Amino acid sequence: MSTPISITGRKSPGGPPPGLNRLSLMRWAVKNPPEDPNITFDGKTVLVTGANAGLGYEAAVKYAQKGVTKLILAVRTQSKGEETKRKIMERSGRTDDFMSILLVDLTNISSVQGFAIALEKETTQLHIALLNAGMAAPSFVKLDTGYETALQVNVLSTALMAALILPILRRTTNVTGSPSHLTFVNSNGHIWVKRSSYQNTHNGNLLEHLNDPKFFALEHSYCAVKLLGMAVMKHMAKATTTTDREAKETPSIIVNACCPGLCKTELGRGFARPLQLINQGLQYFTARTAEEGGRTLVGATVLGPESHGQFWHHDILHP
Numbered sequence: 001m002s003t004p005i006s007i008t009g010r011k012s013p014g015g016p017p018p019g020l021n022r023l024s025l026m027r028w029a030v031k032n033p034p035e036d037p038n039i040t041f042d043g044k045t046v047l048v049t050g051a052n053a054g055l056g057y058e059a060a061v062k063y064a065q066k067g068v069t070k071l072i073l074a075v076r077t078q079s080k081g082e083e084t085k086r087k088i089m090e091r092s093g094r095t096d097d098f099m100s101i102l103l104v105d106l107t108n109i110s111s112v113q114g115f116a117i118a119l120e121k122e123t124t125q126l127h128i129a130l131l132n133a134g135m136a137a138p139s140f141v142k143l144d145t146g147y148e149t150a151l152q153v154n155v156l157s158t159a160l161m162a163a164l165i166l167p168i169l170r171r172t173t174n175v176t177g178s179p180s181h182l183t184f185v186n187s188n189g190h191i192w193v194k195r196s197s198y199q200n201t202h203n204g205n206l207l208e209h210l211n212d213p214k215f216f217a218l219e220h221s222y223c224a225v226k227l228l229g230m231a232v233m234k235h236m237a238k239a240t241t242t243t244d245r246e247a248k249e250t251p252s253i254i255v256n257a258c259c260p261g262l263c264k265t266e267l268g269r270g271f272a273r274p275l276q277l278i279n280q281g282l283q284y285f286t287a288r289t290a291e292e293g294g295r296t297l298v299g300a301t302v303l304g305p306e307s308h309g310q311f312w313h314h315d316i317l318h319p
Contacts, residue, residue: 003040009303009310009317016314026286029261033292034315037299041068045125045172046301049074049104049161050133052084054265055185058294059130060084064092064099066298070123071099074115074133078103106133106157107143116164125172128301129165131158132185136267140216151210154225158184159232166240169253179254182240183300184233186257188313189223198224230311233257237309251308258300258312260293262286 016028046063050056051073063071071088075081081101089096100122104115119126137150145152162182169180195204201215202208209215210224237255244250264287300312311318 003038005040006302006304007037007039007299009307009312010315011317014314015316023286026262029314030286030288032314033288034260034295034299036062036295037302039066039298039302041066041128043069044127045070045072045123046128046130047072047074047119047126047165048130048132049106051075052080054267054290055260055263055293055297056130056132057084057087058290059132059297061088061091062294062298064088064094069098072119072122072126073099073101074104075101076103076105104133104161106153106161107145107149109145109157109160112157112160113164116161119165120168123168125175126165126168126180127172127176128181128183129162129169130183130185130297130301131162132297133158134185136218136222138218140213140221142211142213146211148211148213148216148221150221150225151207151228155207155228155232158229159236162232162236166236166253170240173252179251179305181301181303182236182253182255183297184229184255184257185297186229186233186259186311187223187226188259188261188311189219190226190230193220193224193227230257234309241308251305254303254305254308256300256303256307256310256312258296260296261288261314263288263290263293265290265293 016025020028041063046068048056048060051060052075060071060073073081073084075084078101085096085099102115102118102122105111134154135150141149143149143152147156169182172180197220198206198209206224206228210221233255240253240255241249241251264283303312307317
């Protein structure tokens with residue numbers, strides 16, 4: 001039997017039992033990791049942003065192990081890219097001739113624009129784009145762009161990159177006859193944001209609220225940024241949906257988002273030392289491994305049209 005090239009996401013049954021508190025939910029997640037998708041990426045060109053560390057690196061390794069034809073590693077520096085290639089070679093047992101490095105700095109708009117130009121020169125087709133690069137900001141820092149760092153990196157620059165690579169994803173769909181994939185890595189923390197937390201500031205504009213240092217709070221800001229990220233994904237899904245004469249909607253590009261759950265990564269490396277220790281302790285007892293988290297990322301990029309505009313978490317699709 002040949003190895004499949006896609007999986008079908010289900011909306012139910014499955015997932016954690018209802019009524020669990022947050023700590024119990026995290027413990028459930030550790031005991032019930034996502035499945036490692038049995039998929040081949042032979043013949044596919046895949047882009048992974050933030051490919052040098054954590055979940056992005058583990059996803060890149062999986063693509064290599066599962067036979068990807070071309071793997072594009074988007075990283076901030078050439079040295080990080082070269083080191084990532086070396087480690088992927090070791091774990092996959094392959095040479096590096098299927099990998100290439102493209103540089104991008106998501107704190108810099110010009111860098112994102114330059115990346116999109118470089119991508120067009122690097123490849124004529126792009127079957128999968130996994131937009132994983134992101135950060136958790138330990139404090140409020142405004143960039144030269146005029147926006148807070150996590151807001152710029154996780155939302156604005158990621159949205160810009162997605163918009164700029166839509167043409168090559170569309171062209172690939174037209175050539176292959178199958179929709180390409182655009183997957184955003186997000187967090188289920190977006191569901192914890194209450195409108196009351198921002199509706200009375202800046203006329204209820206969440207972006208302006210997050211860009212005001214008076215309202216910065218570590219958990220709230222992290223989750224609210226993820227909520228904006230979900231809005232970006234929903235908009236991209238709508239923009240890539242076509243409707244025929246019979247009002248049947250079909251995605252030209254399958255756009256979705258996913259959450260790997262809390263995983264043992266260096267996401268909190270910029271935190272103050274006491275907070276780092278708390279985070280490490282929490283991860284020790286309640287976090288999946290980065291490899292397990294990578295399963296969710298890779299799985300999301302091979303879901304079918306049923307996942308368009310949906311959120312993939314614990315191997316279940318959510319609206």
